[in-house]
Amino acid sequence: MSTYLTKRLLYMIIILFGASLLIFCLYASTPGDFITGNIKLTAERKAELREIYGLNKPVLERYGLWMKNALHGDFGYSLAQQKPVLQLFNDYIWNSFLLAAVSTFLTWVIAVIIGVVSAYKQYSWFDTLVMVAIFAAMSLPSFFIGLFLIKILAVDLKWLPPGGIITTGSNATGWEYIKEVVRHMALPVIVMTLLGLGSLTRYFRSNMIDVLRQDYIRTARAKGLRERKVLFTHALRNALLPAITLVGFELPALFGGSLIIEKIFNWPGIGQLYMQSFGLRDYPLLMGFTMFIAILTVIGTLLSDLLYRIADPRVRLQ
Amino acid sequence: MNNLMRIDGLSTHFFTEDGEVKAVDDVSFRVREGETVCIVGESGCGKSVTAMSIMGLVESPGGKVTSGSIEFQGEDLLQLDKHTLRSMRGHELAMIFQEPMSSLNPVIKIGEQIMEPLRVHLKLNKKEARAKAIELISQVGISRPEQIADSYPHELSGGMLQRIMIAIAISCGPKLLIADEPTTALDVTIQAQILDMLRQFKADSGMSILLITHDLGVVAEMADYVIVMYSGKIVEEGEVVELFSNPKHPYTRGLLKSKPVINQRQEELYSIPGQVPNPLELAPSCYFHDRCEHCMPVCRSKQPVLQDVGNGQKVSCWLYEEALIHA
């Protein structure tokens, strides 16, 4: 187990180094940078700034410098916002987390319930309806469904605010503030839940269908257990087990924000920060963000693997 | 002895993409109190489906009991509402299966799996149920019952798991135990132990056993009464001694001939020629006709009915109908 872990960790680090080099080169090769694009600066000032930020050095040298600092926990300084990248992440990430955590929770709860019921009633009209809905959810263009719901629920019906985290100019505090945030969250959460629901429901449905065919389900029924108990204790426990691996894969989505949804709903999260910085070519921030997601992805994969080993009594011993 | 269960004209059909399969076709028999009845036949002959029909666990959608009655202690199981039938399963009617390795839930501890029926049917509380579960584990001959109760199925061997399955089945004192090929997946030495245990529990509690098997050795050892099934129908039935000493149906004879006998080494073991017919292509005929050495024209066009041929033996074969007519 420990040699396995060491091997995995080593490989993770190598992959991350490779990814960082690739990301750095890609960003470095996008011509135009924050300084060139800024028309307020004079030519001399631009040259001076390039010198300060080391933008006139060769790519590999810049990469070495960036890497050295990154290893010391310093991901550089955002050029546009004049703040350390990590501090900016800390400012924005929790808004992203709020949105992602709520919608992930809702997605899982709804997906498990619908998945179980439609697996139990496989081939019924309810199941067919669920299947069509699953495909619909998986086929939604995220930005379009976002815009569509804003148009209907916010612009036309005025039920919910169209975007942002609080009403502009609002000074609400305490309960009022929480209520306001919840109202603003509603639309993006609905959209994110909808988008995640398709594949997850499908996953639980097919897992359940497999499990319901197993011999031990027949045994549970032969013991005279209530159907609800058969489904939710005997079957669901087994169907949920492989889903533990998904928890790790949710990690990047939980902390990495959603570029498209946050942009569409003007939600002040890390995804929106990225989109904003992308237009400004604020490289330290873009680099930092991309690396951050890559790190989360790698950790998430490892986590999935470990969780599965812990959760399944059959693998635990081996 | 009184009848415990009486099955009359039971038919269970499966509706597949390719057509209707009559897995069990107009089957009637009875099980008396304290009796062991064996159903014998090749795989796919409908013996397991018969068992599942009794338990009310025929796979649906797809399978359905289409007609007949299953009278158990004076009540027709097929007419009972779902709730009542459920409360009888695991209580009066218990069942053990062929594959002990996959028949227990891999993520639930053994002890808990034994406790479940005790809590549902006997309404024991958690503590009582656990105590009883541990008692049951030692009753089925497993040492360190406490430790076993806290382990997971994958930590035990197949033989031990089948003992656990038996512990679950007998936990609520069933009137009828259905055992579907209980020893097929086990080593020969373990097989004997499991059968011994079943016999002993039967003697102690007076329950009846419906044993489903393809192994004539098991039948000889366990059965009071034997039912031979072929392609969803009963072809012969009778008391075990009569049937073994004087088999009537060519299929039964073939089965007995193909069984190796100790001390009588033959050059070549007998095997019944041909294969079981495709259940989708059954025409009115004796389903065994194209494998039968006594096949007559009538066998190809008309189905024989189960006839009493004396000595409590019944057979469904034109050979004996002819004999009856000419006599």
Add this chain to the structure above:
Amino acid sequence: MAVNSSLAPVRRAGAASGRSSLFRQSVRRLLHNKLAMSGFVVVLFMFALCFVGPLFSPYTDNKINMAMMNKAPGLKHWLGTDALGRDILTRVMQAGRISLTVGLASMVLSVFIGALLGAVAGYYRGVADQIIMRVADLLLTIPGLPLLFIFGALLSEWKIPTDYRMYIVMLMLSIVNWPGMARMVRGQMLSLREREFMQAAVVLGLRDRRKLFNHLLPNIIPLLIVMATLNIGGAILSESVLSFFGLGVMPPTPTWGNMIDAANNMIDFQQRPWLWIPPGLSIFATVIAINIFGDGLRDVLDPKQKR
């Protein structure tokens, strides 16, 4: 008593009749799947609409018509007109040509690259496997959307003519999509290698090329067909996102994605929904139909892979 319908491994040599009956059986089962067939019909309809539809439209020249600016849907223009007086229905159909072509082409490309590299990695293992799978891991570690955004930005900075951008977008999508495909094919290859019929081929002393092309590849073709179908939907969605954010195919070449860009204008978004809702619904209808059809295909061709 459940009737299991697992596919026996496909043999090629001397089994022409068995093969065609397997094929015929698959088609028959597909035709029986109503949901999958309705998906197929919708896909066909969308293709017909986009590739044949414009022939029946009087507005294909896209002439700027100031008199007909921003008209709501009506008898003359069924889906209204845009700020330059162009017919929306015609533009949706023309945009569909591009979107569908990009989706199809990038699918072909990523399936080709992914299947080839995955098969080589899974079959030869060793160094080839190491190199290919490490590159795939690397690409899978970097988040897809930022990667596409960087590529998109590169395109803009390099001043690629808009006519050519759609080809480059196809290439970009393939670069992002092939690693997943390669991983899957490799996994299949590894498990097929160990199967009995393959070991029989080894015992018979068949040559590598023959083993790979006559025995292994035919067995992963069902999987490839299914993956390819589902991949088209994904590619259409990715293209629309990129084009919506101005990083994919750019006007004047219309695609469904960049038509929705109209929604970035406050007035168009709030008061002229006919500008951006029809292309959005077109994406949705096409992708859902492809996914439903692909899933039906999976049931028929690869029942073991059902997820």
